[in-house]
Amino acid sequence: MKHTFFTPGPAELYPTVEQHVRGALDEQIGSISHRSAQFRKLYQHVDEQLRGLLKIPKTHAILFTGSATEVWERVLMNCVEHESFHLVNGAFSRKFYDFSVELGKYAHVMEKPPGEGFDYAGVMDFGIPDYAELVCLTANETATGAQMRTVDMHKLKRSHRTKLFCVDMVSSAPYPDLDYDLIDSAFFSVQKAFGLPAGLGVWIVNEKCLDKAERLQAQQTVGTYHSLPSLWKNFKNFETPETPNVWNIYLLGKVIEDFNRIGIDTIRKETDAKARLLYAFLEKDPRFEISVKNPAHQSATVVVGTLKRGSAAELLDTAKRAGFILGGGYGSAKNTQFRIANFPAVSLEQVENLIDTLTVD
Amino acid sequence: MKHTFFTPGPAELYPTVEQHVRGALDEQIGSISHRSAQFRKLYQHVDEQLRGLLKIPKTHAILFTGSATEVWERVLMNCVEHESFHLVNGAFSRKFYDFSVELGKYAHVMEKPPGEGFDYAGVMDFGIPDYAELVCLTANETATGAQMRTVDMHKLKRSHRTKLFCVDMVSSAPYPDLDYDLIDSAFFSVQKAFGLPAGLGVWIVNEKCLDKAERLQAQQTVGTYHSLPSLWKNFKNFETPETPNVWNIYLLGKVIEDFNRIGIDTIRKETDAKARLLYAFLEKDPRFEISVKNPAHQSATVVVGTLKRGSAAELLDTAKRAGFILGGGYGSAKNTQFRIANFPAVSLEQVENLIDTLTVD
Numbered sequence: 001m002k003h004t005f006f007t008p009g010p011a012e013l014y015p016t017v018e019q020h021v022r023g024a025l026d027e028q029i030g031s032i033s034h035r036s037a038q039f040r041k042l043y044q045h046v047d048e049q050l051r052g053l054l055k056i057p058k059t060h061a062i063l064f065t066g067s068a069t070e071v072w073e074r075v076l077m078n079c080v081e082h083e084s085f086h087l088v089n090g091a092f093s094r095k096f097y098d099f100s101v102e103l104g105k106y107a108h109v110m111e112k113p114p115g116e117g118f119d120y121a122g123v124m125d126f127g128i129p130d131y132a133e134l135v136c137l138t139a140n141e142t143a144t145g146a147q148m149r150t151v152d153m154h155k156l157k158r159s160h161r162t163k164l165f166c167v168d169m170v171s172s173a174p175y176p177d178l179d180y181d182l183i184d185s186a187f188f189s190v191q192k193a194f195g196l197p198a199g200l201g202v203w204i205v206n207e208k209c210l211d212k213a214e215r216l217q218a219q220q221t222v223g224t225y226h227s228l229p230s231l232w233k234n235f236k237n238f239e240t241p242e243t244p245n246v247w248n249i250y251l252l253g254k255v256i257e258d259f260n261r262i263g264i265d266t267i268r269k270e271t272d273a274k275a276r277l278l279y280a281f282l283e284k285d286p287r288f289e290i291s292v293k294n295p296a297h298q299s300a301t302v303v304v305g306t307l308k309r310g311s312a313a314e315l316l317d318t319a320k321r322a323g324f325i326l327g328g329g330y331g332s333a334k335n336t337q338f339r340i341a342n343f344p345a346v347s348l349e350q351v352e353n354l355i356d357t358l359t360v361d
Numbered sequence: 362m363k364h365t366f367f368t369p370g371p372a373e374l375y376p377t378v379e380q381h382v383r384g385a386l387d388e389q390i391g392s393i394s395h396r397s398a399q400f401r402k403l404y405q406h407v408d409e410q411l412r413g414l415l416k417i418p419k420t421h422a423i424l425f426t427g428s429a430t431e432v433w434e435r436v437l438m439n440c441v442e443h444e445s446f447h448l449v450n451g452a453f454s455r456k457f458y459d460f461s462v463e464l465g466k467y468a469h470v471m472e473k474p475p476g477e478g479f480d481y482a483g484v485m486d487f488g489i490p491d492y493a494e495l496v497c498l499t500a501n502e503t504a505t506g507a508q509m510r511t512v513d514m515h516k517l518k519r520s521h522r523t524k525l526f527c528v529d530m531v532s533s534a535p536y537p538d539l540d541y542d543l544i545d546s547a548f549f550s551v552q553k554a555f556g557l558p559a560g561l562g563v564w565i566v567n568e569k570c571l572d573k574a575e576r577l578q579a580q581q582t583v584g585t586y587h588s589l590p591s592l593w594k595n596f597k598n599f600e601t602p603e604t605p606n607v608w609n610i611y612l613l614g615k616v617i618e619d620f621n622r623i624g625i626d627t628i629r630k631e632t633d634a635k636a637r638l639l640y641a642f643l644e645k646d647p648r649f650e651i652s653v654k655n656p657a658h659q660s661a662t663v664v665v666g667t668l669k670r671g672s673a674a675e676l677l678d679t680a681k682r683a684g685f686i687l688g689g690g691y692g693s694a695k696n697t698q699f700r701i702a703n704f705p706a707v708s709l710e711q712v713e714n715l716i717d718t719l720t721v722d
Contacts, residue, residue, distance in 0.1 A: 005392040010604065013391045021382060030374045030558035031366040031686075066427025066560075069603035073585045099585045191604060197391035199427075199560050199606030224434045224460045242430035243371065243552060245560030245606065325392075 003320070004350055005341075007327040008142050008171055008302045012345040014195025020254040029250045034243045042250050043238035049256035053264050054173075056180050056204055063231045064244050065201035068170045068189035070226070072099045074203070075134070075185055078213035078228040079164050080105050081220070085132035087118045087148070090141035091331055096168060097136070108132055114333070115304075117146040117297025120155040128156075133212070134164045139186075140172035143330035145304030145339060146297045150176050157182040164209055171341070172301045174264060175271055185209050190252055193301060195345035200248040203231075259344065267344050271300050274342050274351045278303040281355045291337055303340045304329075312338050315358070322357040364681070365711055366702075368688040369503050369532055369663045373706040375556025381615040390611045395604045403611050404599035410617035414625050415534070417541050417565055424592045425605050426562035429531045429550035431587070433460045435564070436495070436546055439574035439589040440525050441466050442581070446493035448479045448509070451502035452692055457529060458497070469493055475694070476665075478507040478658025481516040489517075494573075495525045500547075501533035504691035506665030506700060507658045511537050518543040525570055532702070533662045535625060536632055546570050551613055554662060556706035561609040564592075620705065628705050632661050635703050635712045639664040642716045652698055664701045665690075673699050676719070683718040 005012040024030065032038050047062050056062065065071055076084060076099055084105050086097040089112040100107035110126045112118065118137075128135060135156070140147045157165045166185040169176050173188035180186075185205040191198035205228065213228035222228065225241035234241050259267060279298060282288045282305045291304040307315065312328060312335050319326045329337030342351070366373040385391065393399050408423050417423065426432055437445060437460055445466050447458040450473040461468035471487045473479065479498075489496060496517070501508045518526045527546040530537050534549035541547075546566040552559035566589065574589035583589065586602035595602050620628060640659060643649045643666045652665040668676065673689060673696050680687045690698030703712070 002389060003392075005389070007392070007394060010392050010394060010607065013389075017391070018386055021386060025379055025382060028363060028366070028374075030378070030552075031364075031368070031371050033368060033371060034559070066431070067603045067605075069586050070427065073587075102582065102585045102588075104582050189604065191391075197385075197606075197608035198395070198604040199608060221463065221465050224463045225430050226434075227463075242428045243550065243559040244428070245558075246371065247558035247560060 001323060003323050003325045004346065005325045006346060006354060007325055008339050008341040009192035010198050011192055011341050011343050012195060014255050014345045016255065016258050017195060017251060020251050024247055024250050030247055032246065034240060034246055039246060040238040042253055045253040046249060046256065049253055049260055052260055053256055060180055060204050060206045061232050061235045063203040063205060063235055064240055064249060065203055065226060066199065068187050068201045071187040071201050071203045072096045074223060074226055074228065075166055076100050076103050076105060078216065078222045079134045079209050081133060081216055082106055083108065083129065083131045084134045084136055085128050086136045087123065087138065089116055089118065089146055090114050090143035092142050093138040114144045115146060115291050117292065117294060118148050120152040123156055124159065128160055132163060134166055135160065137165065137167045139167050139169040139176045140299050140301055142171040142302055144291060145299040145302045146292045147172065147299040149296060150178055154179050154182050164212065174259065175268060175301050190248060193343040194252060194255055195343060196248060196251050196255060200245045200252065270348065271342060274348055275300045275303060277351055277355060278340055278342060301342050303342055304337055306337050311335055319357060324354050324357060362684060364684050364686045365707065366686045367707060367715060368686055369700050369702040370553035371559050372553055372702050372704055373556060375616050375706045377616065377619050378556060378612060381612050385608055385611050390608055393607065395601060395607055400607060401599040403614055406614040407610060407617065410614055410621055413621055414617055421541055421565050421567045422593050422596045424564040424566060424596055425601055425610060426564055426587060427560065429548050429562045432548040432562050432564045433457045435584060435587055435589065436527055437461050437464050437466060439577065439583045440495045440570050442494060442577055443467055444469065444490065444492045445495045445497060446489050447497045448484065448499065450477055450479065450507055451475050451504035453503050454499040475505045476507060476652050478653065478655060479509050480657065481513040484517055485520065489521055493524060495527055496521065498526065498528045500528050500530040500537045501660050501662055503532040503663055505652060506660040506663045507653050508533065508660040510657060511539055515540050515543050525573065535620065536629060536662050551609060554704040555613060555616055556704060557609060557612050557616060561606045561613065631709065632703060635709055636661045636664060638712055638716060639701055639703060662703050664703055665698055667698050672696055680718060685715050685718060
């Protein structure tokens with residue numbers, strides 16, 4: 001029996017992926033050279049389609065890595081000489097911070113308990129340290145379902161124009177409507193809302209970040225093949241330093257093309273509509289409560305519920321028997337929470353069916 | 362029209378890959394969690410199958426990266442405090458050396474012109490520097506088709522037991538019969554002789570390397586999620602630090618299983634038989650000569666020919682019209698050389714057909 005995955009990544013494959021995989025086999029995408037015109041066209045296609053989808057200006061490059069996790073490491077190595085600043089409210093935003101510490105940077109942190117989010121005023125009250133070079137924001141904390149609104153990110157950048165701003169949008173892209181005239185860098189992995197198999201990270205990054213990396217390169221190591229200068233130099237020819245995940249680059253171009261056919265506004269509205277259903281369900285059902293209390297911080301793409309009674313394992317089992325795979329609570333919340341990914345791959349009808357399944361009459 | 366790829370990577374997909382891709386879709390491999398028992402089984406399957414194929418003892422871990430290029434960086438960061446030593450005879454062995462320089466190590470080099478290879482006596486005459494911690498060997502220089510025999514690698518290690526030995530076997534694995542009681546680390550990428558789409562590197566590495574990385578970690582950065590200690594810790598549970606290329610890990614397990622069904626001895630013998638045909642053809646045809654003169658250094662897996670007259674482009678076109686994609690000469694040899702990959706994905710019959718096509722009566 002095939003299941004429908006409501007897991008926050010790896011997640012349900014976008015419905016067109018199977019047909020695109022067949023296309024990849026027919027076109028022998030697994031065998032083409034990454035130094036061929038055919039590959040450069042695939043890269044250029046992703047570039048053009050993603051720029052259209054997310055309104056990314058020419059100031060920014062679109063680069064490929066092995067994962068979004070890799071981008072945490074690369075952006076810190078390339079854009080931070082001494083100090084970074086992190087908003088941390090869960091396991092994934094914490095890992096971004098941990099990476100900075102491991103790399104020997106001085107990492108500043110503003111921390112909130114799991115389930116809470118950040119807004120402009122709160123961060124301004126806390127104060128971003130003067131010497132922080134890179135401000136690391138998480139659009140959607142996958143572990144807890146707390147999102148940061150783009151309006152707050154944009155205001156923060158306007159108040160700190162000399163600092164580089166980087167947004168982890170792993171489990172939310174393409175939902176956040178980021179203004180790339182403000183945001184210097186953002187990144188995601190393809191196995192979340194783009195509905196692809198894992199193994200490819202996408203790093204959107206501007207010339208200011210490149211300038212910084214080139215300055216740093218003179219005095220410290222910024223990596224080798226995946227240093228920002230190396231990735232950027234290859235990008236200019238729509239190439240990559242190493243043999244990349246060509247297969248996924250092909251699939252990504254196809255899926256973004258499908259997204260553009262639907263239109264980003266429609267995708268965002270559908271995401272909102274499905275999220276409203278899921279939150280209304282959690283609010284109404286006496287067994288559950290919404291984990292993130294502040295409506296402004298409730299994620300549109302990863303909806304997290306807390307059980308007032310009963311076990312999460314039992315709920316996940318009930319769902320699975322009906323063909324739905326839910327995400328468990330993350331880490332210590334394993335037994336008390338559950339996560340429902342609300343990505344474009346699942347339809348309004350599938351969300352309604354899931355809610356019907358979970359509803360006890 | 363579908364082509365047969367004789368390119369040295371990305372290369373022809375192994376004939377069973379298409380059926381395994383269908384299996385991956387049916388089993389929803391693109392959606393399963395990388396923290397699930399199902400994923401751990403996939404990892405364990407690769408581990409068991411690859412150990413069987415290459416006779417890898419329990420002293421070595423089998424780790425996944427995004428590419429073999431990544432392993433160049435990771436092994437240098439994790440196993441070299443100050444000094445590395447490299448045998449360089451082409452563009453790819455040179456890049457391994459370049460990475461060491463970029464990472465701020467003191468990289469020693471013994472260099473030979475393209476098309477020449479290394480043997481035990483020559484390297485002993487040159488002398489491996491006393492303070493070199495890691496000796497970096499390339500089993501098959503993909504740019505030129507020069508191989509280093511395993512017997513020479515093994516003898517070198519026996520003469521330098523306190524140094525770590527690392528073998529790049531990107532375009533030759535599973536052909537080289539390495540003795541892992543001697544070789545501390547080896548690595549490959551899956552888009553060469555394993556006949557898979559690109560996007561996955563496999564790093565075989567022993568406890569001595571881990572010990573070294575753990576010592577280094579106390580005093581310098583060895584990376585974050587893909588540091589050797591982090592990869593190894595996760596490997597112990599058949600997990601990975603980040604969401605890996607699960608799709609390719611599944612396919613790799615299936616293809617190695619296919620290889621084991623045939624048997625590694627048979628695969629090596631077939632490779633030798635096909636290589637003999639290709640070299641005999643180059644030797645006999647008055648238009649060509651074998652690029653690598655010393656028979657001991659002629660690669661079994663990437664056969665490189667030099668044109669005495671005519672252009673490589675014309676030859677590649679002739680082959681393409683008959684349905685065969687050959688590799689061009691690498692870099693400055695683009696117009697004068699051509700490369701024919703001799704991987705398990707191409708059969709003896711296909712090699713014979715290629716030779717027939719290229720033969721002028």
